[in-house]
Amino acid sequence: MNGSPLRRIGTGWLLVLPFLALVVALFLGPIVNILWLSVTDPEPGLGNYAALVTSDNLVGILWTTIRICVITTAFSVIFGYSIAYAMVHVAQGSRNQMLSLLLVSFWISVLVRTFSWLMLLGRKGLVNETLVNIGIIAEPIEFMRNELGVLIGMVHYMIPYAVLPLLAVMQNIDGRVLSASRSLGATGQQTFWRVYLPLTRPGLVAASLLVFILSLGFYVTPAILGGGKVLMVAEYISVQILVTLRWGTAAMLAALMLFGVLALLFLMSRFMKLSTIFGGAKA
Amino acid sequence: MIDGAVSGGLRLKALTKRFGSFTAAESVNLDIRRGEFLTLLGPSGSGKTTLLMMIAGFLDITEGDILLDGMSIAGMPPEKRNFGMVFQGYALFPHMSVRQNIAYPLDVRKRPKAEIEARVDEMLDLVQLQDFGHRLPGQLSGGQQQRVALARALCFAPPVLLLDEPLGALDKKLRVEVQDQLKDIHRRVGTTFIYVTHDQEEALSMSDRIVIMQKGRIEQVGTPEELYQKPRTRFAASFLGKSNFLTKDGALYALRPEKIDIAPKGAGQGPNRVSGTVRAMTYFGSVLKYDVTVPGMDEIEVDADAWRGGAPLAAGAEVDLSWSDAAAVRLERD
Amino acid sequence: MHDKQFMRETVAEGAKAFKEGRMDRRSFLVLCGMAGIATQSVIAGDAEAAANEIVMWNWGGQSEECHGAAIGDPFTAETGMPLKFDTSGPLQGKIKEMVDSGNVTADVCDADLFDAVALGPSGHLEPIDYDIVSKDRTLPQYALEHGVSIILYGYAFVYDTEAYGDNPPKSWADFFDTAKFPGKRSLYKWANGALEGALLADGVSKDALYPLDMDRALAKIKSIKDDSLYWGSGSEAHSMVVNGEVSMGMVWQNRGRNIENDTDGRYKLVMNEALAMPGAYIVPKGNPAGREAVMKFIATAQGVPSQLTLLDCLGMTPSNPEAFAQIPEDQQPYAITSAMNIDNIVYNDPTWWGENGGDAVNAFLDAIS
Ligand SMILES: Nc1ncnc2c1ncn2[C@@H]1O[C@H](COP(=O)(O)OP(=O)(O)OP(=O)(O)O)[C@@H](O)[C@H]1O
Numbered sequence: 001m002n003g004s005p006l007r008r009i010g011t012g013w014l015l016v017l018p019f020l021a022l023v024v025a026l027f028l029g030p031i032v033n034i035l036w037l038s039v040t041d042p043e044p045g046l047g048n049y050a051a052l053v054t055s056d057n058l059v060g061i062l063w064t065t066i067r068i069c070v071i072t073t074a075f076s077v078i079f080g081y082s083i084a085y086a087m088v089h090v091a092q093g094s095r096n097q098m099l100s101l102l103l104v105s106f107w108i109s110v111l112v113r114t115f116s117w118l119m120l121l122g123r124k125g126l127v128n129e130t131l132v133n134i135g136i137i138a139e140p141i142e143f144m145r146n147e148l149g150v151l152i153g154m155v156h157y158m159i160p161y162a163v164l165p166l167l168a169v170m171q172n173i174d175g176r177v178l179s180a181s182r183s184l185g186a187t188g189q190q191t192f193w194r195v196y197l198p199l200t201r202p203g204l205v206a207a208s209l210l211v212f213i214l215s216l217g218f219y220v221t222p223a224i225l226g227g228g229k230v231l232m233v234a235e236y237i238s239v240q241i242l243v244t245l246r247w248g249t250a251a252m253l254a255a256l257m258l259f260g261v262l263a264l265l266f267l268m269s270r271f272m273k274l275s276t277i278f279g280g281a282k283a
Numbered sequence: 284m285i286d287g288a289v290s291g292g293l294r295l296k297a298l299t300k301r302f303g304s305f306t307a308a309e310s311v312n313l314d315i316r317r318g319e320f321l322t323l324l325g326p327s328g329s330g331k332t333t334l335l336m337m338i339a340g341f342l343d344i345t346e347g348d349i350l351l352d353g354m355s356i357a358g359m360p361p362e363k364r365n366f367g368m369v370f371q372g373y374a375l376f377p378h379m380s381v382r383q384n385i386a387y388p389l390d391v392r393k394r395p396k397a398e399i400e401a402r403v404d405e406m407l408d409l410v411q412l413q414d415f416g417h418r419l420p421g422q423l424s425g426g427q428q429q430r431v432a433l434a435r436a437l438c439f440a441p442p443v444l445l446l447d448e449p450l451g452a453l454d455k456k457l458r459v460e461v462q463d464q465l466k467d468i469h470r471r472v473g474t475t476f477i478y479v480t481h482d483q484e485e486a487l488s489m490s491d492r493i494v495i496m497q498k499g500r501i502e503q504v505g506t507p508e509e510l511y512q513k514p515r516t517r518f519a520a521s522f523l524g525k526s527n528f529l530t531k532d533g534a535l536y537a538l539r540p541e542k543i544d545i546a547p548k549g550a551g552q553g554p555n556r557v558s559g560t561v562r563a564m565t566y567f568g569s570v571l572k573y574d575v576t577v578p579g580m581d582e583i584e585v586d587a588d589a590w591r592g593g594a595p596l597a598a599g600a601e602v603d604l605s606w607s608d609a610a611a612v613r614l615e616r617d
Numbered sequence: 618m619h620d621k622q623f624m625r626e627t628v629a630e631g632a633k634a635f636k637e638g639r640m641d642r643r644s645f646l647v648l649c650g651m652a653g654i655a656t657q658s659v660i661a662g663d664a665e666a667a668a669n670e671i672v673m674w675n676w677g678g679q680s681e682e683c684h685g686a687a688i689g690d691p692f693t694a695e696t697g698m699p700l701k702f703d704t705s706g707p708l709q710g711k712i713k714e715m716v717d718s719g720n721v722t723a724d725v726c727d728a729d730l731f732d733a734v735a736l737g738p739s740g741h742l743e744p745i746d747y748d749i750v751s752k753d754r755t756l757p758q759y760a761l762e763h764g765v766s767i768i769l770y771g772y773a774f775v776y777d778t779e780a781y782g783d784n785p786p787k788s789w790a791d792f793f794d795t796a797k798f799p800g801k802r803s804l805y806k807w808a809n810g811a812l813e814g815a816l817l818a819d820g821v822s823k824d825a826l827y828p829l830d831m832d833r834a835l836a837k838i839k840s841i842k843d844d845s846l847y848w849g850s851g852s853e854a855h856s857m858v859v860n861g862e863v864s865m866g867m868v869w870q871n872r873g874r875n876i877e878n879d880t881d882g883r884y885k886l887v888m889n890e891a892l893a894m895p896g897a898y899i900v901p902k903g904n905p906a907g908r909e910a911v912m913k914f915i916a917t918a919q920g921v922p923s924q925l926t927l928l929d930c931l932g933m934t935p936s937n938p939e940a941f942a943q944i945p946e947d948q949q950p951y952a953i954t955s956a957m958n959i960d961n962i963v964y965n966d967p968t969w970w971g972e973n974g975g976d977a978v979n980a981f982l983d984a985i986s
Pocket residue numbers: 302305306307325326327328329330331332333334481
């Protein structure tokens with residue numbers, strides 16, 4: 001009797017073992033390959049990694065990437081938070097509508113969105129033309145083809161990814177806890193900062209990490225909306241593989257991104273454990 | 284007394300709440316006295332929580348008014364009313380320690396640190412959780428959580444404390460224990476307690492007065508004894524305790540099972556007497572419960588002290604049932 | 618990337634409009650959107666090359682139609698071998714990967730001549746068999762060991778006639794002179810053409826361009842960096858101009874006609890000092906159809922009828938001098954080797970680019986970002 005659940009787990013593992021092996025082979029194989037390449041191409045050694053210290057070029061690209069990703073994450077999560085908050089607090093019908101709109105945006109090709117931004121905010125775009133025509137500004141505002149353009153495009157793309165984890169967390173918040181705060185004398189604002197925000201922290205962390213990690217791999221939007229002057233790691237890696245044939249450099253950067261992301265995920269898992277302790281108090 | 288509660292008298296005037304066409308509370312009139320322990324008792328859906336939430340300020344009033352010490356508070360937001368509230372399920376802040384939870388109402392009122400610390404210690408003493416101040420709510424038992432919720436709600440010395448089935452999640456034994464503590468705390472703080480339950484024993488044992496509610500209306504208000512001894516309606520009589528109902532001269536009477544004497548046929552005495560047959564006998568230790576069929580009447584339930592009288596009467600026995608005139612209470616309406 | 622983008626963009630959207638000489642902005646945008654989806658779905662269908670067919674690795678879009686009509690049809694008629702396509706785009710990295718992996722599925726790549734220089738010496742390409750392919754049917758400097766130029770395209774620029782009125786820009790020197798010709802510029806993001814333009818603007822003579830003086834070129838590029846945008850694809854270059862984002866834009870010369878039409882003549886193409894780029898056919902090492910078959914295919918592509926069909930269908934200028942004289946009147950202003958332009962153009966050196974392209978691109982990226 002006692003051993004039977006254990007035995008069941010045992011057979012379960014045996015059953016999934018072949019698939020597990022396949023997954024490991026399919027995922028780990030390429031990763032090992034990348035790591036290997038990063039220390040062997042063009043010649044064995046840590047030369048590719050040394051370039052991180054010696055090449056201003058690489059440091060500049062990494063810095064641009066991190067800066068843009070952090071700003072994108074901040075804005076996406078702030079907007080995403082507001083949207084999720086609104087969705088939780090409107091009537092069910094409108095919530096479903098909002099959710100559909102949100103999900104539909106996943107279907108629109110990133111290229112279409114990017115060009116739509118150009119039509120809207122470009123030098124001769126709708127907004128600039130209108131502002132110039134009614135005489136508010138003399139020269140068009142440079143929204144696009146610079147870092148601002150990249151940020152606008154990326155934030156727009158990332159907002160749905162920020163909304164979903166936040167929505168999940170917000171929907172699970174016990175309304176009575178908020179009422180309790182009010183009944184104890186806290187204003188709506190105090191309740192938000194002291195109770196609501198801390199309770200949504202797991203969602204904030206999840207949304208931030210998700211957006212940040214996705215942003216790291218972003219490529220089309222920065223390439224186009226940045227006017228060519230905003231070069232991020234993902235695009236650089238692709239150039240090194242496809243055009244300049246510096247596979248070692250590309251592999252090194254890929255490995256760097258991989259470990260960066262893994263480190264972030266490790267942090268996230270630490271945080272999530274904490275949150276389950278918090279969550280345990282709900283009952 | 285820990286605080287001199289200087290106010291806390293509430294008056295509900297024709298208080299009505301409608302959700303669309305559904306009326307959850309209908310023209311409720313009630314005076315709640317300063318410092319009393321008032322219980323709202325009624326079946327599920329009778330409007331107890333609705334009433335409490337209107338008092339707390341979480342539900343808008345459809346019609347009527349609420350006065351606190353003579354002043355209307357109808358439009359006041361919940362945080363301005365200064366009422367403590369203990370929610371069903373406690374609604375503790377899961378991310379704050381016990382101390383932080385209790386300190387919260389003082390924190391948001393921006394009171395000095397030292398005062399807060401002292402007051403939190405005092406409250407931890409009151410609910411006997413001195414050693415648990417640094418735990419998170421998730422690390423406490425249900426009874427302990429309940430006491431934290433109570434301490435938190437009392438910490439800022441509210442004139443009125445609203446409790447919505449605060450013991451509902453506890454098991455029977457713990458519930459009785461916490462009931463005692465709660466009563467004790469009520470005596471010591473002197474705050475007006477408005478307590479919601481659908482457990483009649485709890486209501487009887489704790490309250491100064493009980494409000495029996497049904498379908499959004501007040502059925503009857505009174506002390507536990509008044510309500511038990513002088514129920515005015517069939518619903519009040521049957522909801523608080525058990526009752527048999529008799530019709531005599533076109534009027535309806537309530538007759539408590541323990542006020543009926545049961546004797547073998549021919550041995551019955553007293554002004555009111557009927558004969559019948561025992562259909563079933565159930566043994567409850569201190570009490571014997573008989574279900575007796577009487578021709579021409581509903582089945583009558585009788586509770587007899589087990590230690591008094593002779594051997595229990597078996598099913599099928601022919602019996603006489605009798606009671607005094609005072610035992611049967613004439614009801615005002617069905 | 619480089620100038621592969623040129624072909625991708627041209628075939629993806631330009632061919633029909635080029636022929637008709639007209640494409641409005643709306644349909645242009647629609648095309649851009651579809652390209653995002655279409656390229657992926659096309660990539661999915663990997664062509665399987667076998668000994669009895671030729672698989673051409675090119676850039677999708679109209680290429681099946683144009684390459685099929687220009688080369689496939691006459692080749693099949695002659696040899697009985699059908700022509701099939703892999704439209705996923707033969708970037709250098711992909712060719713290298715294909716050959717390294719030992720799973721070669723393409724016979725001929727629609728590539729750049731500098732790819733032949735970059736990949737040939739490392740053993741990734743079959744040498745061209747000049748017993749079958751004719752050295753005379755291409756420009757003499759563009760018949761290399763591992764690749765032969767079939768068509769030419771080029772880097773030229775367009776300018777806003779309303780901005781510059783009576784005194785329009787005429788050379789790269791004007792293009793880089795933002796004091797005399799104020800306004801925004803757009804250049805190619807992957808260094809090609811931009812470096813040559815910069816050096817010509819800085820006073821380097823046509824004949825002394827190569828080896829490129831990188832420091833000098835980048836200094837010139839940086840001198841107008843604040844006024845510059847950089848495009849990575851032909852559609853982007855096109856939209857930067859058509860949407861009025863720049864006053865002068867470096868473009869692939871065959872887009873000049875589209876741009877002039879789309880802007881109702883407001884923007885005008887300048888072919889003076891256009892940089893001629895040799896588009897070449899190269900053969901991955903160990904191609905499935907065998908070397909002889911694919912060389913015959915390349916030889917077919919050199920034929921004058923094929924050359925003229927490619928010009929008509931895709932706007933790519935013939936490399937075969939026999940065809941130069943037959944370039945139709947209406948194509949002359951836009952064709953690299955037309956009588957009108959041939960004396961004013963500058964020739965790209967694929968050897969320099971093949972050997973130094975990687976470093977040049979990285980240095981360029983560093984300079985502009
Ligand atoms: N927001 C609402 N919308 C519509 N009807 C409601 C709403 N809230 C409560 N009701 C209805 O009002 C009636 C009274 O509800 P209330 O919650 O006050 O009952 P209760 O006496 O507290 O019951 P319980 O003992 O089950 O908690 C119920 O029939 C309920 O369905």
